[in-house]
Amino acid sequence: MPILPVYPGVIYGPGKVTAGNVVARMLIERFNGRLPGYIGQANDRFSFSHVDDVVDGHIAAMDKGKPGERYLLTGENASFKEVFDIAAMVTQTKRPSFAIPLLIIEAYGWISVLFSKLTGKLPLISPPVSNRLILPSFYLLCCFFLGEYALSCLRIETK
Secondary structure: OOOOOEEEOEEEOOOOOOOOOHHHHHHHHHHOOOOOOEEOOOOOEEEEEEHHHHHHHHHHHHHHOOOOOOEEEOOOEEEHHHHHHHHHHHHOOOOOOOEEOHHHHHHHHHHHHHHHHHHOOOOOOOHHHHHHHHOOOOOOOOEEEEOOEEEEOOOOOOO
16 A cells, blocks of 8 residues: 655644644634734744645545655645634634744743643643744645645635
């Protein structure tokens, strides 16, 4: 059986709030008052992928993928500022008024890991997650690339 590596962007959408559901956890923390500002420079852009599109992309890769190829399942490029602003608009709450530098996020990640070892609770953000946020921003095209197949992925404003 051939292996086809599939790389989704930052996944969001309905489902259980787990350690891997970073967007949902950040929004929950934001609206519970524990994440008072935007993440990083606020305008750093990431590729967001809706969970339904990620599932469709995995299926398409299994059905139409070619051995030896790798596939990016990427969606709309957006900043956490845009995500937080959309969420504030939908929930009719106040938008954040400042940005939290990524180095502070990274330090908080290490502190969260230490705290989680003491309490047994999962950290809100871990160093691997904060390191992904700190890496230079990169733009990924707003679609799935499956060889010659492309599936649209523009759900961030509608979901």
